[in-house]
Structure formats: C-alpha cells, structure tokens
Amino acid sequence: MKLYKIKKSKIDNKRGLYATKDIKKGTKIINYIGKIITNREVEESVKFDNNKPIYLFTLNNRYTLDGDFNWNTAGLINHSCNNNCDYEGKGFKVWVSSIRDIKKGEELTCDYGFGFDKDYKQFPCKCGAKNCCGYIVRAGSRFRINKKFAISKKKTNKSL
Ligand SMILES: [Zn+2]
Numbered sequence: 378m379k380l381y382k383i384k385k386s387k388i389d390n391k392r393g394l395y396a397t398k399d400i401k402k403g404t405k406i407i408n409y410i411g412k413i414i415t416n417r418e419v420e421e422s423v424k425f426d427n428n429k430p431i432y433l434f435t436l437n438n439r440y441t442l443d444g445d446f447n448w449n450t451a452g453l454i455n456h457s458c459n460n461n462c463d464y465e466g467k468g469f470k471v472w473v474s475s476i477r478d479i480k481k482g483e484e485l486t487c488d489y490g491f492g493f494d495k496d497y498k499q500f501p502c503k504c505g506a507k508n509c510c511g512y513i514v515r516a517g518s519r520f521r522i523n524k525k526f527a528i529s530k531k532k533t534n535k536s537l
Pocket of ligand 1: 509
C-alpha cells in the first residue's frame with residue numbers, strides 16, 4: 378500500500394498528497410522522478426526563464442533533475458511554512474521523507490527552499506500554518522520578510 382494518495386488540497390486549491398496511514402519520522406515516502414539535464418541546459422532553456430526553480434534539483438556541479446512532468450507524482454507536494462516532509466537526495470536520486478511523525482489524513486508538505494530575492498512576492502504562500510510568513514521562501518530566509526522570525530534566526534545563523 379502506498380503511503381500517500383492524491384487529493385484536492387486546501388493549500389491554494391490545487392492537488393496535493395495526503396498520508397494514507399500514520400507515518401513515522403524518517404520514512405521514505407515517494408521518489409521524486411524526472412529528467413536529468415545538464416546545468417547548462419537549465420541556464421539556456423527558455424522553459425526555466427523567469428521562473429522559480431520549483432521542480433529543479435541541482436544534483437551536482439554538472440547535472441540537475443527536472444521534475445516538471447505530470448508523471449512525477451511527488452511534484453504535487455505543496456509547500457508549507459510548517460512542512461512535515463523534506464527532499465533528500467543521493468547521487469542522481471531524489472526522494473521525499475517525513476521529518477516528523479505524520480498522522481493518517483494529513484497533507485504531506487515540503488519546504489520548496491526558495492531563496493529570498495526581489496521576486497518573492499510572486500509566490501504567496503497559503504499554507505495556513507501559524508508560522509506562515511506569507512510567501513514561499515525557505516525557512517532560513519523568512520526573517521527577511523517577517524520580523525517575527527528575526528529574533529530566533531539571528532542567533533543561529535549570522536551569515537543570512
Ligand atoms: Zn506558509
């Protein structure tokens with residue numbers, strides 16, 4: 378039995394993946410599949426122009442995984458500021474694992490890991506989490522948007 382099913386999500390009215398049973402922290406849930414392309418292709422292709430790399434994973438200094446295909450079910454996973462899953466990878470493989478215990482029926486969510494840049498307002502976040510910063514921005518950069526995050530982050534990461 379699969380650990381997930383596709384269902385309409387409350388986040389942004391799109392589809393998402395939901396847990397079909399209780400999932401323990403650290404469980405590999407689904408492979409993130411796509412096409413392996415060169416980093417040069419990413420730079421040169423118009424497909425990736427003016428777009429956040431929503432479905433792109435840099436594998437190493439030569440190759441990137443492009444998961445922007447309808448057969449990549451893991452691509453349906455929504456971003457949340459309080460995500461219960463995260464992307465993991467080794468070599469040319471990327472998958473999604475739970476980062477805490479997840480209850481049956483919970484939506485599976487990840488941190489898309491977007492950096493903070495001038496375009497951040499193009500990607501509002503509707504995850505509904507208590508700690509939602511309003512935009513899809515990776516956890517380490519959210520303090521730039523919302524001062525609420527500044528206090529805790531300043532101490533732990535001065536480079537940001
Ligand atoms: Zn959010």
